[in-house]
Amino acid sequence: xxxxxxxxxxxxxxxxxxxxxxxxxxxxxxxxxxxxxxxxxxxxxxxxxxxxxxxxxxxxxxxxxxxxxxxxxxxxxxxxxxxxxxxxxxxxxxxxxxxxxxxxxxxxxxxxxxxxxxxxxxxxxxxxxxxxxxxxxxxxxxxxxxxxxxxxxxxxxxxxxxxxxxxxxxxxxxxxxxxxxxxxxxxxxxxxxxxxxxxxxxxxxxxxxxxxxxxxxxxxxxxxxxxxxxxxxxxxxxxxxxxxxxxxxxxxxxxxxxxxxxxxxxxxxxxxxxxxxxxxxxxxxxxxxxxxxxxxxxxxxxxxxxxxxxxxxxxxxxxxxxxxxxxxxxxxxxxxxxxxxxxxxxxxxxxxxxxxxxxxxxxxxxxxxxxxxxxxxxxxxxxxxxxxxxxxxxxxxx
Numbered sequence: 469x470x471x472x473x474x475x476x477x478x479x480x481x482x483x484x485x486x487x488x489x490x491x492x493x494x495x496x497x498x499x500x501x502x503x504x505x506x507x508x509x510x511x512x513x514x515x516x517x518x519x520x521x522x523x524x525x526x527x528x529x530x531x532x533x534x535x536x537x538x539x540x541x542x543x544x545x546x547x548x549x550x551x552x553x554x555x556x557x558x559x560x561x562x563x564x565x566x567x568x569x570x571x572x573x574x575x576x577x578x579x580x581x582x583x584x585x586x587x588x589x590x591x592x593x594x595x596x597x598x599x600x601x602x603x604x605x606x607x608x609x610x611x612x613x614x615x616x617x618x619x620x621x622x623x624x625x626x627x628x629x630x631x632x633x634x635x636x637x638x639x640x641x642x643x644x645x646x647x648x649x650x651x652x653x654x655x656x657x658x659x660x661x662x663x664x665x666x667x668x669x670x671x672x673x674x675x676x677x678x679x680x681x682x683x684x685x686x687x688x689x690x691x692x693x694x695x696x697x698x699x700x701x702x703x704x705x706x707x708x709x710x711x712x713x714x715x716x717x718x719x720x721x722x723x724x725x726x727x728x729x730x731x732x733x734x735x736x737x738x739x740x741x742x743x744x745x746x747x748x749x750x751x752x753x754x755x756x757x758x759x760x761x762x763x764x765x766x767x768x769x770x771x772x773x774x775x776x777x778x779x780x781x782x783x784x785x786x787x788x789x790x791x792x793x794x795x796x797x798x799x800x801x802x803x804x805x806x807x808x809x810x811x812x813x814x815x816x817x818x819x820x821x822x823x824x825x826x827x828x829x830x831x832x833x834x835x836x837x838x839x840x841x842x843x844x845x846x847x848x849x850x851x852x853x854x855x856x857x858x859x860x861x862x863x864x865x866x
Contacts, residue, residue, distance in 0.1 A: 469621045471563075471589070475540040477618065478587050484614035486532040489579065492610060493525050499606040500575060507599050513703035513764035517573035518600055527826075528579040534831030535583050541850045542589045555861045562856035563589030565647035568628075569834065570595040570635070570661055572653035575603035580832040581650075582611055582625050588852040593646065595628040595635055597653075605629070639664040650847075652835045655762075670847070673838030674762040675705035676788035677820045680779040680805070682796035683714040687723050689817060690795040691730060697793070697819040698768055699734040705836060706791055706823040709763050712779050715743070715772045724770075731768060741771035759786035776801055780808045787811060789838040791820040812838055812845035 489496065500520040507518060547559040567590045569581045578594055585592035596604040604627060611625040630638060639649070639661065651661035652672040662669055679697060681690050697708035717723065728749055731738055738750045745752035750770070758769055759782070773779045776794070783792050793815040794805040802816040813823040823846065825833025830848025837843050843851045 469591070469623045473589070473620065477620065478540070478589075479536045480618045481614050481620060482532050482536050482583055482587065484617045485579070485583070485611060486529050486536075488610045488614055489525060489528050489532075489607075492606075493522075496520060496525065496575075496603065496606055496610075497522075500600075500603040502602045503575075503600050509599070511764075514573050514599065516701070516703035518575070518603075520575050520603060524576055528576055531576075531580045531826065531832035532583050534826070535587050535849060538587070538831045538849050540587065541853045544853075546855055551864075553864050555859055555864050558858045558860075559855050560858060561853040564852065564854050566591040566593065566645055567648045567650065567834075567852065568593040568595065568646050569650045569652060570657065571651075572597040572657060573600050574652075575600050575607060577652065578604045578607040581652075581834050582608075584832060584834045584847075584849050584852055586624055588849055590647075590852060591624050591626070593626050593628055595630060598631075601629070636660075636664050640666060642666065650835045670835065670837050670843070671839045672705075672835030672847075673790065674788040675707060675709065675764075675790045675820075676760065676762040676786070677706065677708045677791040677793075677811075677823075678710045678712060678779075678783045678787050679708050679793040679795065679820070680773070680776070680783070681711065681713045681717065681723075682776055682779075682794055682798065682801055682805075683716050683718075684798045684801065685714075685717070685795040686797055686817070687719065687726075690723070691727060693793065693795060693817065693819050694727065695730050695734070697821055698731065698736060699766070700819075700821055702766055703764055704821065705762075705764075706820050707764070708793075708820050709761070709768060710759065710786070711768065711770045712773050712782060713770065714776070714779070715774050727770070735766055737765075737767045739767070739769045741769075743772050744770045762788060776805055780805060784808075784810050790836065791815065791823045793818065793820055812836065 504519055541561055544561040549557040567585050571577050582592050608627040612622040615622050646667050649665050649669045651658045655674055658671055679694055694711055739753045740750040744750050789811050791813045792809045792811040794802050796802050806814040825846040825848045828846050830846055833846040833848050836846050
């Protein structure tokens, strides 16, 4: 397998893949229909991620087109130094080598992740969930066609059709070199991978995102943002699960009643702290442990705090390190909040739903990392590289 493909070769494969997906759209949807009809679970987030329709097909094609247009991340000069003895020292970006992604549902990841890995010079091992097997195998077959059309080895994209026991054995004793693993799914999947992996793991962690409504919030804006963040796509890790409201907010009671009514129109189950559970249609909860939970469902927790400092502390204690929002007209308050909250993405006056590789201009994403090494937040094309040192001399010794 030639590890040194040119940008032109890589783009040619991506273009072939985009054309094949467009041509085979009906076949992909037909394969996906088998998966959807076979799914017996009651997890509505899983079902939403599993289903492939015309819109998702268009999203797959768009992600490939964006990758083609993006700059090749490999071989980029990062640092130069000339030693006093004449050595010329350069640091350049380089591929990891082989990346394994383990994911649940989401057949679109089979396109997006493989595209990002391939353009960044990495071989990818794909391990999708059994619920999306037919969809994934069809898409991998198209990847192989795209590679063959361009006289490039199909080894660049490999699907691991393993059950849980077999993938555990592979994680503990890989039958080929694996340089990086990205688990993309629920907390049980992430814990399983971290427990058994023998190489570095980048965690695409839970959301459990917070919105804080400050004392100086535009309340109409707050309603719009909360409703979008909660209800637009409940299966997304960038959906909001928790809202905290400043107790000193003017017209607080009116605002809370409006928020409750709007959420009820979307059949959102509302849980509240002691103050909020006094409102009609809000249930109380037994334990503060609920503040830790990611719902991926039509469910939300609302509470109050006495200050932005208290809001920051609560988010840093309970949040998933993914996304956090402050709704305020006060830029100074917002800046303090954004610098103090320990999340990969922090917002002023906008929905958490924008934490996404495509929305951030990355041309799709491999995952959204809630780790801090080696990257944090949406991982796009430019982030799936490591670095390598090149030293040029003429006989220097130390």
